[in-house]
Amino acid sequence: MLDRSPANGTPDTGIPDSGSLEHDLLRLIEESREQSSDDPFRNPVLAVTLAITRRLDRGEIGESDLDGLFVRLREQSLAERAVRLRGYVGLGQDAPDAAMPARLVAAIPKGPADFETFRGLVDRTSFAVVFTAHPTFGMPKAVAALIAKAASEPDAGARAPLVAEAAALSTRPDPGISLDDEFDQACIAANHGRSALDAFNGAVLDAARGRWPDRWTELVPKPFAIASWVGCDTDGRTDIGWWDTLRYRIESKRMQLDRLMRNLPDVPATGVVRELAKGALAAVNRQLAVAPRLGTKPSLEAVHRFALALIIERERAQTDAGPILAGLAGAITAADNDDDRRTIAVLRSGIAAHGLSNALPHFRLNASQIHNAVRRVIDLEGEPTDAAQRRSHLATIHALLNDVQPVAVDFGALAAERASAARLMMTITQILKHVDGTHPVRFLIAETETGYTLLAALWLARHYGIADKVEITPLFETASALEQGIRVLDDALRNPHWRQYLKRIGRLTVQFGYSDSGRYVGQLAASFWIERLRLRLTELLAQNDLSGIELAIFDTHGESIGRGAHPTSLRDRLAYLAPEDARRRNRSTGIRVRLESSFQGSDGYLMFGTLPLATATVERIAEHVFALDIADEDAFADYVLSDASEGADETDDPIYAEADFATEFFTVVRQDMEALVDDPGYAALLGTFGPSLLDRTGSRPVARQSDGGGPTMITHPRQMRAIPNNAILHQLGYLANSLHGMGRAAGRAPDLFRDMRRDSVRFSRAFRMVQHASNVSDLDVLRAYIDTLDPAVWLERARRTQRDARRDELVVIATALERLDLAPNLRRLFGRLTCDWLSLHSAAPDLGKMSPRLTLLHAIRLALIHRIWFLAVHIPGFRPQSGITREALIERFLRLDVEGCLTLLEDIFPVTPDPTLGLNFGEPAGPRDVGTYESEHTTLFAPIGRYFTRVREISGMIQHEVGAFG
Template identity: 25%
Template sequence: MLGRMLGEVLREQEGQALFDQEERIRRLSIQRRRGPRAGRAQAAGLLAEALEGLPGEQIEPIIRAFTVYFRLVNLAEQHHRVRRARAHANTADAEPQRGSFEATFHALRRAGISAAQAREGVRRLEIILTLTAHPTEASRRTVLSKLHRLAGYLEQRDRCRQTPAEKERALAAVREEITALWQTDEIRHERPSVGDEVKNVAWYIEEILWNLLPEVTDQIARAFGRVYGEPLGPTPGPVRVHSWVGGDMDGNPRVTPDVLEDAILAYRVRGLRRLVRAAQQLGDALSQSSRHVTPPPALLASLDRDAERLPEVAATWNARTEGEPFRRKLRFVQARLEATLALGESRRAALHRRMETHGSEPPPSLAMPLGNATAYGSPEELSADLELVADTLALAGCARSGEHEVRALLARVRAFGFSIAELEARAPAEDARAAAGTLSSSTTVQMSSGAARLLGALDAIARAQRESGETACRTLILSMTQGPDDVLAALACARAMGLGAEGKADARGARIDIVPLFESYQALTGSADIVRALLDHPDYREHVRARGVQEVMIGYSDSSKEVGLLAATAALRRTQEALPAVASEAGITLRIFHGRGESVARGGGPAQEAILALPPGAVAGRYKATEQGEALDHKYARPELALRTLELVLGGALLHTLDAQPRAAPEDLKRYAAAFDEMADAGRLAYRALVWEDPQFEKFFSTATPLDAITRLNIGSRPSKRASGGMESLRAIPWVFAWTQNRAILPAWYGVGTGLASLGETRGGLALLREMAASWPFFRALLSGVEMVLAKSEISIFTRYAALAPEDARAAIAPRILEEHTRTRRWVKRILGVKKLLDGNPTLQRSIALRNPYVDPLSYLQVELLRSERTGNHPRDRELLLTLNGIAAGMRNTG
């Protein structure tokens, strides 16, 4: 239906000739892949001829036609996922959907986990989603908004029995939205600001997660009751939402201390506005009269205290709420929230005035009241009020007339506090070392810009904590941590800037978690020794015990770019085996923070499968991971998608925590790990030999990919490189993005075939590989990801990009890539025992087979546009950038 409407829009807006041209290109592309084998080469030639001969005025409309088609295809697939889940839920006596809460509890029960053990496991769960501004969302917010409205029309079409007139109006609305989508520019005219990114990420929290989190807790309770036949009982919400957006200073000079402080205030003001509306709505709803309901003494006593402390509020509402004690209580709550919001808005307005006046100059001190008698001092005070209301409603016999709604709001407060997200700060470890060195120097030393920024950020965090409590921002992540001194330096800086455990610079601890981020292969390999040295340090050990947990972040991106997928995956596994043992030795609670991306080369893959593949003991009730860029729209654009995402993450964490998944015997796991490490070493040597040791590789990479165009695409506020330099300074996201655009997707498989062959060609090697795939979730998850990427890759298209490279670079590099791709495909199929990639996942296989023919024309055009740009003949920068968006939409991935 959506495709047909797009065709109508094309004819109306661009004319029949353009539509006929697009249809001819589409048919040739399909024949090239799925037509009779004898005619495929001819179809490929005709396709290339048609695209090379396109009149100049038709190039952009053709690119946009395929791009908009992919937008609609992605929307239809998302809608199908929602429809399938709903149909499954409505089928009587059906098996629970795979990965659902009910399926998880059935798996626990089959594994011998009692109701009491399962209940305790749920109560221990702590899932933290950290939303980031990593630039992997190529679509403009305005385009996404139109797609979200289209999703709403499809939802209504499925759920409501419409009259013929209503159907006609709905279809007209869909057609109008597609027309508006066609008429909207796909390309951002300027790079988004940090403030734009804050607004973007706030949309997903406010419109989806805010309302969803209480529902998640209810769904867990219902599934537990169905499986175990008894109530789950009171359970704290297991999910918390954090954000790096506005606090990530790693390589982004646009995130200044003032920007960080503004982000904290923006999240706080948005959260308080939501809370004010929620309190007002509850006050409207809780109309129970003391004539019909006996108010418990605890409620009446709290009203007396409120009236004494807030006489002006009492004078305003006493007459209006006479005989309605619950409504009166909510009016006091509303008034206190309004006062808290007013403080936040005043604070933010003053900050903006200061930023406009002083710009980048060192700001003067800003005297602001820290609160007033009406405002709430902390989210805990609000929680206490809401808990009192919920408890007294239950005592008064109002469990079915308001208690559930109050507890839902209470769950939101416990999950979010006053802010829609808890900000986290990230800074390079070298800035912490430089700042600490300056602070401890007995002589006047010129402070580096990075050191000054970090100290300014810590000062802003200290101020925010004084005004809003610790949850405003209580995490500092140190990127590229190389040793314990990096973390100790950050702790010293935090103390010096007013974050001492007792508000004193000389306090031994600090009111902030210092999180080392191990990203490089060397850092991952040495991470256990670094953490052990930290926990052996008396001051630091005291600090961690006071904080209650030591968080350690592991990066999936830079290590993969450095040594290839196999070696990076092996290092990550060893790290997660070693760190829990180090924490256990020190008697410290550990939380591992997974810095995953969406692509396989950056740790992406099915959420539950990835969690279950982690080493034993690596979760222990606590799971934290980044959600980046395009992942937000894929996973959280609609409540049903978000719920499915959360149930997969929560279910995986619960199964892993209670060790309820089948595992191989310890001696077998040891044997598998040793074999994998040998394969990983072979893969690392092959990958390094190509990417880092061949002098022709960088020239080939820069010319056989659209990297230069990617750097011009305004998809994020931060630069594509951490610093000036070559490939070593290029971030992992544009590295993966470039290889995805030329359809090779090299970072996700190069070296894997060599590694598999190094074991598979030995005596009994293939049998061992098949045993590992069947019995070891870690290896199975890796193979699954590589298989998917190989199915998505298109080497015949890649060779067209390779032809753009200079002859010497192409001759040195391209044959090795083709050979490794063939080798990797062959070994993956042999191990999995399939004739065709993804034979074990026909749904995904069909989706990729249907998409690829529609991506191909965009790739052909991108090659021609790159060639034209580089030869100086009629460069078409705008059309080139449009192909980046289109291929990203078709591949459903950037970096």
């Protein structure tokens, strides 16, 4: 029973307060876990779920009690998340590299070339922060802002009211998230990032002024940059019009001009550049005034008006940063004092790095769209990915490249174009021509699995006359792409047109994705295969005499261990993505590397949610990048950044000396994950009601519908996107894509496995991801969800209940679950996962376990799900409507398609208001056939809706406990 005694600070009113309820339920979790150690047949999570259900039945816990408890639990999880975020970016910790620029200058040996040595160190962009979206906005904007503010506060007392304010709000994401919403949030993060970069560049100039007082103004430091693909990512979506993309680029241009006008000193020296920027800003505002808005289908006249504004205002709006940069250079020379010169020089650095944009643009689409666009000029049968067609496609595209002629592009051609890839390439052409042509544009191609794709993209770029302004970038993410990636690049490099293109543009850019690779081969295995591909890529460039070009590596991942981002610290994350051995091999072959990393959705944007957070994030990036670059310079042979890079100890990492161990270990993980993905039970686990636990978290279209109504039954994980796949694993309490396969792999050589955990920086860092996954995973929780879908469990419960009405409910649920026939596959799946977990726990007995608070959230949510089902079985019988029977409706409730079912029930059981209400017809009132189903709505449908709202609320709370969405 609940302890409500006055001794515990709660008056004996019969109603628990949220504090005593929390204490009581957490104690119940602990006791149930202890009892299960003596009773192996007891599931401690289901036992607590049953206890909560009984208290709900008896009225000991009411809906208001749950809401009060949720506020308390939210406050604790949000407080911890703010502290974790603060620690993750190193804010407030001893961070010696906050003074990195001064330390760099101090480390430069004095000599004739010392200034040029420093210039070479800071004038090249070595790292780019890329803001990406996807459906990853898993919390409301207001909550994200409060978490960021709380994390920025050094004093716990100052954080408390911010956390309390956030805890009073729902954890569920904002409804109806649009692309505009995503763009706005990306811009907030980018603006904080740009301000942090300005501060860093200013510190570089300050340090240089002390050493080279006569030459420091010659420096244009731009070691870091900001980029974004929000509004430019058309992979898998058709809801982004070319006018939307153009408008976003113009808005980004306006922000850059605003920054310039806001920070430019109002002195005579800046008169020329001020007039240029003022005129450009006014012209850009006039262009935006006629730009079509998001979600509209603009008329041809509206498109024509927008196009004419871009063309008419083109010269005034500026389409290249050259004139403004020249004006800033002149202003630096003409300025009267060093303070003004410094301010102007910082602005010059920001524009030199980003052109006329607040953030550099990254465009993305799918390889199949490239193939479709070129197919109309290639007379070939078959698919380019077919091995039998490989040579013929490569030969044909080579022939096309031999005599490709550029064509003119106008907005009319863009408006008429239907092929996605051609339309996107034409959009880029118009952006370079009419918005900003300062820097080449990144063109990312998802699912690149053949060199033909790269050559076809090159043909398109040449066809539209922009080949020297587009960075064609393959994305290697699937298991096949990780295997075949080097062959893809080799096929392209064998073509002289591709080699000439790389030499002209001066950079080879590749993108590595952790989402699909991690969910199909396992996160740790994905890291190994990606690192192996990086090493082979370095060898390939050296073999092709291309060591003089820059290699840009863009790693896309979310903020979750389920998507490839290291959970312990930003230092670990950067070192995990760019291991020291790969960096060392790049240095030995003379290949300069530019690193890029995505910060995704509301979780990733948190690291740039305030200026203090953004500043700390930039400081950590500086530690990583300059530790890398300094090691590349002979002049710094004796220089060591103290505590600057956790990769500094990796020079002789034993994992590379034991190549066979590493290969075998990660091959086993990959094999086991691939087998798991093909297991029908795994699809059942993810797809039965997993998607319904999640709110929509972005603008990208999501749910497919089945012919029979409701969400499609998932038969293989490939039918859902990687982000919901990973998010569902979080919600079901077992992060299989970070854990599974590790047990069998460790068990093959347990002694060597333990040695690597102890001695290898690279391996132990990777394994810390497993440790974190273990902390938010629990087989008892997973088993509770699986047992919830097992009719035998419900029949056993019916056999033992003392309540006749409950027995009937349990039998109906069991019968419906029997029709779904999920249990056999799910039981086999649980056996597979358990066997591997036991092996892992034997090899690593120090792994942690899920916290009582997170376990409690799962138990409460299961009790709410069960309660929804108990109510659903009382829905009255009805004639089939739109092909939906009562039995089918109950099955949809079991899959938690609650929102869809309630919509149907509104039509099947309408509540019709009395149209004669208040009218006197002069006779005693007769019966009205209205309002017939008010009772069902009051006693069944409305409570189901409220319980489901709380189910989704808990999903948001679990997200905060895990630390990320998806």
